Amino acid sequence: MTGMNFIPSSISAQNDVTSFTSSKDIPITGHYDVIVCGGGPAGFIAAIAAARQGARTALVERYGFLGGMATAGYVTPLSVFAFKGELVIGGIPWEFIKRLESLGGAFIEWPKANIDFDVELYKLCTQRMVLEANVDLYMHSTLIGCETTNKKISRIFITNKNGIESFSAKVFIDTTGDGDLAHMAGAPMQKNPDGELQPSSFCFILSNVDTESDLLKKCMYHNGINGPSQCLPVREKLLQLKASGEDIPDFGGPWFNNVLHKGCVAVNITRTATDACDNRNFTKAECQLREDIFKFTNLLKTHFREFKDCYVASCAPQAGIRESRRIIGMHTITAEEYIHAYHYPDSISRGIHPIDIHASKGTSQTRIDLQQPAYVPYRALVTKQIPNLLVAGRCISTDRQALASLRVQASCMGTGQAAGAAAALSIASNNTVQEIDTNTLIATLKKWGAVL
Ligand SMILES: Cc1cc2nc3c(=O)[nH]c(=O)nc-3n(C[C@H](O)[C@H](O)[C@H](O)COP(=O)(O)OP(=O)(O)OC[C@H]3O[C@@H](n4cnc5c(N)ncnc54)[C@H](O)[C@@H]3O)c2cc1C
Known part of the structure; x- marks a missing residue:
């Protein structure tokens, strides 16, 4: 069964807007191994990781620069890479920090390795690393829909000044922060029982x-x-x-x-x-x-x-978003697991930022400091239903409390790195994203410097 899925209501409710029943007529203008949607901390790292594994990779970003909340939300510092002076998140994310530091654009605050940065040099550094990895970059391009065939995403639709374009890929990675692609593809999304979300802040x-x-x-x-x-x-x-x-x-x-x-x-x-x-x-x-x-x-x-x-x-170009949509993954990380640093057989990244919940109204904030770095299982990046979709960053499968730590940028980069490597592995091994050999994935991540 084939379906065309667009941002709900924004298209279908208005008769005078191009009807997307005609989306069959939109030709495919690019074929890729991997398409990454969203060029924030999770997305640009995921694109580099996939491309370095030999996958023909595209990165779609709605702004004219990369960095997500770091550059579009002026969210500083970039938190946190280390625990008691020891790196917890390594590999491509840390390579990015060292590269930014060498440009004079980062100041590493030990022992936690919070990173203060220059917003404009951050944009330059991300762009250089993505282009050097031979990623095809589509900026000023907004993801507006996708086509699914038997639950598999066959192509995405984006809009930019060239009009509406469609790209096909073998594997897609949703790093939009808001889980836009997962939502469009019909993945089940979490519902906060009380409807509460952390507030937005305009930096x-x-x-x-x-x-x-x-x-x-x-x-x-x-x-x-x-x-x-x-x-x-x-x-x-x-x-x-x-x-x-x-x-x-x-x-x-x-x-x-x-x-x-x-x-x-x-x-x-x-x-x-x-x-x-x-x-x-x-x-x-x-x-x-x-x-x-x-x-x-x-x-x-x-x-x-x-x-x-x-x-x-x-x-900042936009108000910052702390919390919105998250997928229901094969595994949902709970606060209990997170606080006790539960080690999963498929652990692919870490987190050490405090659980940090800002009240949606008023002036208060609840923080729980972690006693040891927590782990992220690969299964939190994957839905049960969609065989060629990975997510990384803020929209992975966690409860509200675990998200309140994992939402920080170094952790998002860590899951981005894993998603990029997993996408390439899924293609190379001809397995769905649910079926890949996570030991091989972990070995690749460790080779890059991930601390697992
Ligand atoms: C006020 C505030 C303070 C914070 N404080 C800290 C802090 O001190 N330290 C820290 O490390 N983190 C902090 N965070 C959290 C952190 O900034 C975010 O959680 C993190 O950036 C999420 O990364 P991401 O890659 O998942 O998503 P994002 O950073 O949101 O990136 C998503 C990217 O996808 C693009 N995109 C979205 N939708 C589409 C679409 N439909 N089509 C094309 N592109 C799209 C966006 O433009 C963006 O570039 C804070 C957040 C906020 C809002």
């Missing part, structure tokens, strides 16, 4: 901040050496103002993150509950958050001399 860069001041020096780093990264004096002032009746929007932190340039910080302070997969809801939330960016900037200028001459140099 921005402030310039002309006194980054040499004690206030900033104490909180700009995440290695715990100078104090907590959350800027407590600012937090307390905002809470005080709120208590005295001033109109202070919900906020988190705040965090003033190092972007490697004197006078500049990436600010993570705004917060609102939203469903990022609902266009109307997300648009409304983003407009509200943009207002809040300027409100908080004025508050900082008024109450803290370190910020008195600062200005909003730039808002």
Whole structure:
């Protein structure tokens, strides 16, 4: 049985939009071994991994640059690669960090190896590594649908200035963060029992901040050496103002993150509950958050001399998304397994960031520090139903608590690396993604430097 699956309702509800019943007429403009949808931390690493294994690989990205939340959301730092000074996530992700460092674009904060980075050099470095691996890059290209035949994805549809194009592949990797391809292909997705999602935060860069001041020096780093990264004096002032009746929007932190340039910080302070997969809801939330960016900037200028001459140099291209869709995989990682560092026979990556849940309303946050690095089983990257689909990054199969740690970028890169290698292995061994030999996969990942 063949089906054409497009983003639900956005196409079919509107008669005046091109009817996708005519999608049969859209010719296939590219044939690949592996297509990776989404060029964020999971996606660009997955594409490099697949291509280095000899797979003819394409990477589709809706923006004109790679990096996902790192560059499109100004999410810094990139967390975390190490535990007590020892690498936990190695291989291509760590190679990327060393390459970025050699360009002057990364500062490694030991012992956890949180990575402060320069957003523009991050874009340059990802692009170079992807192109050097001979990945065909389709930027400014949005995934809008797929065709499935007997549950197998046969091709995807993307839109860009050339029109609507379709590409076929043997294996597809969904690294859209929101699980767009899995959702379009009809994979079962998880439902949060209470409908609760972590809030969105719209990050921005402030310039002309006194980054040499004690206030900033104490909180700009995440290695715990100078104090907590959350800027407590600012937090307390905002809470005080709120208590005295001033109109202070919900906020988190705040965090003033190092972007490697004197006078500049990436600010993570705004917060609102939203469903990022609902266009109307997300648009409304983003407009509200943009207002809040300027409100908080004025508050900082008024109450803290370190910020008195600062200005909003730039808002991220989009509000950041912490939580949206996730697949129901062959295995769903639970908090219980995660916190106790359960070792699976098919462990393919790790995670050591705290379980970090931001309240969707208000100013609170719950954190559980891990006592030892956790593991990720390959089966969390694969659905039971679709024989040629892998997912990596934020949309893998976890419960809410495990996601609250695994969503960070180094962990997303780790699952991206595994997904890329698994896709190539599935093709080379002529097995479905569910049937590949995970010992061979693990051996490849270890050879690259993964710490399993
Ligand atoms: C406010 C905030 C603070 C955070 N703090 C930290 C932190 O301190 N440290 C840390 O490491 N992590 C942090 N995170 C988490 C982290 O940034 C993300 O979870 C991580 O980037 C997810 O990686 P990903 O590759 O799965 O998805 P993403 O980074 O979301 O990348 C997905 C990519 O797919 C593309 N895409 C999406 N849909 C389509 C489509 N239909 N067609 C084509 N392309 C598409 C996007 O443009 C994007 O490039 C934070 C997140 C937020 C929002």
